[in-house]
Amino acid sequence: MTVLLIIIGCIFLGFVVSLSAFNKVTEVYHQKIKDDQETELEAHIYEEASNTSGFLNAGLGLAFIALLFMVYQMLKGSPYEGHLFEWLNIIVRWAHITFGIAWIGASFYFVFLENSLNRKKDLRDELAGNLWAVHGGGFYYLEKYKLAPKTIPKELHWFKYEAYFTWLSGFCLLWVVYYFNAKGNLIDPNVADLTPATAVTIGILGMLAGWLCYDLLCKSPIVDNGPLFFVVFFLVLTGFSWYFAQVFSARAAYIHVGAVIGTLMVGNVFFGIIPAQKEMVKAATEGRPLDPSLGKNAGRRSMHNNYFTLPIIFIMISNHFPSTFGHEYNWAVLALISLGSAAFKHYLNLSERGEYAAWVIPATVVLVLAATYTTAPVVLNQKCEDKVTFTEIYSIIDTRCKSCHSAVPTDDFYTAPPNGIVYDTPGDITKLTDKIMQRVVITKTMPQNNKTGMLEEERIRIKCWIEQGATTSDE
Numbered sequence: 001m002t003v004l005l006i007i008i009g010c011i012f013l014g015f016v017v018s019l020s021a022f023n024k025v026t027e028v029y030h031q032k033i034k035d036d037q038e039t040e041l042e043a044h045i046y047e048e049a050s051n052t053s054g055f056l057n058a059g060l061g062l063a064f065i066a067l068l069f070m071v072y073q074m075l076k077g078s079p080y081e082g083h084l085f086e087w088l089n090i091i092v093r094w095a096h097i098t099f100g101i102a103w104i105g106a107s108f109y110f111v112f113l114e115n116s117l118n119r120k121k122d123l124r125d126e127l128a129g130n131l132w133a134v135h136g137g138g139f140y141y142l143e144k145y146k147l148a149p150k151t152i153p154k155e156l157h158w159f160k161y162e163a164y165f166t167w168l169s170g171f172c173l174l175w176v177v178y179y180f181n182a183k184g185n186l187i188d189p190n191v192a193d194l195t196p197a198t199a200v201t202i203g204i205l206g207m208l209a210g211w212l213c214y215d216l217l218c219k220s221p222i223v224d225n226g227p228l229f230f231v232v233f234f235l236v237l238t239g240f241s242w243y244f245a246q247v248f249s250a251r252a253a254y255i256h257v258g259a260v261i262g263t264l265m266v267g268n269v270f271f272g273i274i275p276a277q278k279e280m281v282k283a284a285t286e287g288r289p290l291d292p293s294l295g296k297n298a299g300r301r302s303m304h305n306n307y308f309t310l311p312i313i314f315i316m317i318s319n320h321f322p323s324t325f326g327h328e329y330n331w332a333v334l335a336l337i338s339l340g341s342a343a344f345k346h347y348l349n350l351s352e353r354g355e356y357a358a359w360v361i362p363a364t365v366v367l368v369l370a371a372t373y374t375t376a377p378v379v380l381n382q383k384c385e386d387k388v389t390f391t392e393i394y395s396i397i398d399t400r401c402k403s404c405h406s407a408v409p410t411d412d413f414y415t416a417p418p419n420g421i422v423y424d425t426p427g428d429i430t431k432l433t434d435k436i437m438q439r440v441v442i443t444k445t446m447p448q449n450n451k452t453g454m455l456e457e458e459r460i461r462i463k464c465w466i467e468q469g470a471t472t473s474d475e
C-alpha cells in the first residue's frame with residue numbers, strides 16, 4: 001500500500017511539474033496576443049499547449065482523487081479517519097466558498113451593471129449603454145453593445161469556471177459531509193429509515209429532477225409572465241423542500257434544497273448562458289445576423305440566478321441555526337425566508353434601476369418576522385413538582401450524550417468530540433446550559449438524529465433542571 005501511495009504521489013508531482021511547464025508556454029503566447037504579433041507557428045504551438053494542458057489538468061484531477069482514495073484506505077478504521085474527514089471538510093468548504101464568492105460576486109456585479117447603465121445620454125448607435133465607475137484607485141469606463149461589436153476581440157473574458165468549480169466543490173462537500181457518513185448525517189431513522197444507498201440516490205436524483213422541472217418551466221410559455229413563473233416555480237421548490245424533509249435528517253433536507261438551487265444555477269450557466277454566448281460569438285465572427293432571443297434568454301436565466309443567491313446563501317449558513325432546520329415545519333420556515341430574501345434582492349435590483357418599491361421592505365420584514373414567530377419555542381407545559389437532582393442529569397447526559405461528546409468518544413463515527421463540546425465533568429455541563437436548552441429541549445436536534453434514543457421525559461427533566469437554576473448540588 002505504501003509503495004502504491006508513493007508511486008501515485010510521484011505521478012501526481014509529475015503532472016504538477018509538466019503543467020507548470022505548459023502554463024509557461026501559454027503565458028508567453030498570451031503576451032504575444034496582447035502585442036498582436038502572432039505567427040502561424042506560434043498559434044499552432046499555443047493550440048497544442050492548451051490541448052496538452054487540458055489533458056494534464058484532467059490527469060492531475062484523477063491522480064489527486066486516486067491519492068485521496070489511497071490515503072482513505074490506509075486510514076480507514078484508524079483514529080485518523082475522523083481527522084482526514086475534518087481536513088477534507090475544511091479544504092473543500094474553503095474552496096467552495098471561494099469559488100462561490102467569485103461567481104456570486106461576478107453575478108452581482110453584472111446585474112448591477114445591467115441595472116445601472118446609462119441608456120439615454122450621448123450614446124453611439126451600436127451601444128445599449130455605458131457606465132463610469134471608480135474603484136481601487138482607478139477610473140473605469142464600460143460600454144455594453146446592443147448586439148455584438150463589428151469584430152469580436154481576440155481576448156474576450158468569459159465567466160464560467162467560477163460557476164463550474166462552485167458546483168463541483170459543492171458536490172464534493174455533499175459527499176464529505178453527508179454521503180460518506182450517510183448514517184450519521186444524511187439519514188435520520190426517526191424521519192425515514194433509509195439505507196445509505198437509497199438516501200444518496202434520492203439526493204442525487206433530487207438535483208437532477210430539480211433541474212428538469214425548472215428547465216421545463218423555462219421553456220414553457222409561463223416564463224414570459226414573470227410573476228406567474230415566480231409563483232409556479234416557488235411552489236415547485238417548496239414541494240422539493242417538503243419532500244426532502246420527509247426523507248432526510250433536518251439539516252440534510254435544507255442542504256439538499258440548496259443543492260437543487262445550486263444545480264439550477266450552474267445548469268443555467270452550462271446549458272443556457274454559455275452555449276448562447278458561444279453561438280453569438282460564432283454568428284458575429286461569421287458575419288451572420290444575431291438572433292436577439294439568444295441574448296434575451298441568457299439574460300433571463302442570469303437574472304433568475306441573481307434571485308437565487310440570497311436564499312442559497314441563507315441555506316448555507318442555516319447549518320448553524322437549529323431553530324430553522326430543526327423546526328417541525330422546517331420546509332415552511334425555509335419557504336418564508338427564501339421568499340423574504342428573494343424579495344429583498346428584488347428591492348436592491350429595483351433601486352439600482354432608480355425605482356423605489358416601497359412595499360418590498362415591509363413585506364420582507366413581515367416575512368422574516370413570521371419566520372421568527374413560527375420558530376419561537378413551544379414551551380413544554382410539563383412542570384416538575386420535585387427538585388431535579390444533578391445526579392439524575394449527569395446520568396442522562398452520560399448515557400445519551402457522552403458517546404460523542406467526550407474527550408474520548410465511543411461513537412462509531414465521531415472519534416473526536418463534535419464542535420469540541422465535551423461533557424466529561426460537571427463543570428463541562430453547567431458551562432453551556434443555554435446551548436443544551438436550545439438543542440435538547442427546544443429544537444430537539446441533539447442527540448444527533450437521536451442516535452442514543454433519548455426519551456421525551458428526559459428532555460423535560462433537563463428543562464426543569466435548567467429552569468431550577470442548573471446547579472451541581474443535589475440539595
Ligand code: HEC
Binds near residue numbers: 421
Ligand atoms: C451521535 C453523536 C452525538 C450525540 C449522541 C450527541 N451529539 Fe451533540 N453534536 C453532535 C454533532 C455531530 C454536533 C455538531 C453538529 C451540530 O451542531 O449539529 C453536535 C453539536 C452539539 C451542540 C452544539 C455545539 C455548538 O458549538 O453550537 C450541542 C450543545 C450538543 N451537541 C449537545 C448535545 C447533548 C446535550 C447531547 C445529549 C443529550 C448530545 N449533544 C448528543 C453529535 C452528537
